[in-house]
Amino acid sequence: GENVEQHPSTLSVQEGDSAVIKCTYSDSASNYFPWYKQELGKRPQLIIDIRSNVGEKKDQRIAVTLNKTAKHFSLHITETQPEDSAVYFCAASAGGYQKVTFGTGTKLQVIP
Amino acid sequence: DSGVTQTPKHLITATGQRVTLRCSPRSGDLSVYWYQQSLDQGLQFLIQYYNGEERAKGNILERFSAQQFPDLHSELNLSSLELGDSALYFCASSVASSGSNEQFFGPGTRLTVL
Numbered sequence: 344g345e346n347v348e349q350h351p352s353t354l355s356v357q358e359g360d361s362a363v364i365k366c367t368y369s370d371s372a373s374n375y376f377p378w379y380k381q382e383l384g385k386r387p388q389l390i391i392d393i394r395s396n397v398g399e400k401k402d403q404r405i406a407v408t409l410n411k412t413a414k415h416f417s418l419h420i421t422e423t424q425p426e427d428s429a430v431y432f433c434a435a436s437a438g439g440y441q442k443v444t445f446g447t448g449t450k451l452q453v454i455p
Numbered sequence: 456d457s458g459v460t461q462t463p464k465h466l467i468t469a470t471g472q473r474v475t476l477r478c479s480p481r482s483g484d485l486s487v488y489w490y491q492q493s494l495d496q497g498l499q500f501l502i503q504y505y506n507g508e509e510r511a512k513g514n515i516l517e518r519f520s521a522q523q524f525p526d527l528h529s530e531l532n533l534s535s536l537e538l539g540d541s542a543l544y545f546c547a548s549s550v551a552s553s554g555s556n557e558q559f560f561g562p563g564t565r566l567t568v569l
Contacts, residue, residue, distance in 0.1 A: 375555035386457065386545065386560040387498065394555070432498060438555035442511040443488075447497040 345370040347435050349446030356423050357454050364449045366433035367415040373435040376409060376416050377443070382429045390431075391418070423453045458482065459548050459561035467567045473534040476564045480527055480548030486510070487529040488547040488558060489521055498545070504529055505552035536568045 346369040356362050368376075377392035393400045393407045393416065400407050404423075409416040420427055433446040458481035468474055480487050489501040500513035504523035515521075518536075523529045533540060543565050547558040 377557065379560075386562055388457070388560070389557045392557065436553075436555055438553050442500050442503060442513060443558065444500070445498040 345373060345435055345437070345444040347433060347444050347446040349433050349449055351449060352447065353450045353452070355452045355454060358423060358425060360423055362420045362423055362427070362451055362453075364418045364431055364433065364451070365415060366417070366435075366446050367413075368435040368444075369414070370435070370437055371411075371414065372437040374438055375436045375443075376407070377434050377436075378407060378418050379432045379434065379445075380429045381432065381448075387432060420451075423451075425453050425455050427451060428453045457559040457561065459484075459546060459559050461544075461546050461561035461564050463564060464562065465565050465567075467569065468536060469569055470536055470538060472536050472568075473532065474536065474566065476531040476533070476544055476546075476566075478529045478531070478546030478548075478561055480529070480546075481559055484548035484550050484559070485527065486549045486552050486556075487523055487527070488549070489515075489529070489531050490545040490547065492543040492545060492563075494542075496542075501531070503552075510552050533566070538568050541566055541568045 349366045374395035379387035380390045381387040406419040430448045436443040460479045485506045490498045501515040503511040521531045543563045545563045546561045549556040
């Protein structure tokens with residue numbers, strides 16, 4: 344089955360700096376890669392996703408890149424703000440009846 | 456608010472007991488997913504139902520079972536509870552059966568086994 348590895352497990356950045364979280368996946372059939380943000384004590388929420396026919400996607404300060412050949416994808420957050428502090432999960436799915444496999448999460452702390 | 460509801464919010468019980476967690480998906484969503492999140496851990500996929508039928512199975516223990524009813528709400532049954540079953544249990548829903556759709560998570564049920 345699919346295996347998703349996520350690094351780093353914790354990340355501290357100064358407010359205004361950029362943050363990068365990296366994930367690798369094992370199943371070459373995976374074609375959907377969502378990122379979820381989970382604030383302390385709250386539910387995970389989708390912040391951005393990318394499909395395998397696209398190499399990069401941006402939404403304001405958030406961007407995701409995908410390298411299908413290397414089987415890795417990354418989340419980039421620019422101009423970080425204290426409210427970006429949360430746990431971020433990457434995930435991968437081959438679609439169809441295949442489940443979504445989540446990474447282990449990255450705890451991002453933005454220091455004011 | 457995602458539109459997904461879960462009850463109860465908190466559940467405290469003893470080892471060996473059985474509990475039922477309930478989830479109501481967003482209006483129009485046919486798929487329901489169950490996840491387990493232990494302290495400082497990731498999201499472990501348990502099981503998925505689509506329109507009443509089991510669609511995908513993760514690392515769900517034999518002591519755990521689930522079902523989706525005709526009104527599309529779902530229940531997760533946990534029996535012979537052990538201390539290690541203490542966790543946050545999330546339900547999520549999506550419009551279709553494919554894994555390539557956004558999942559909307561409920562607020563979770565925090566289970567504490569004493």
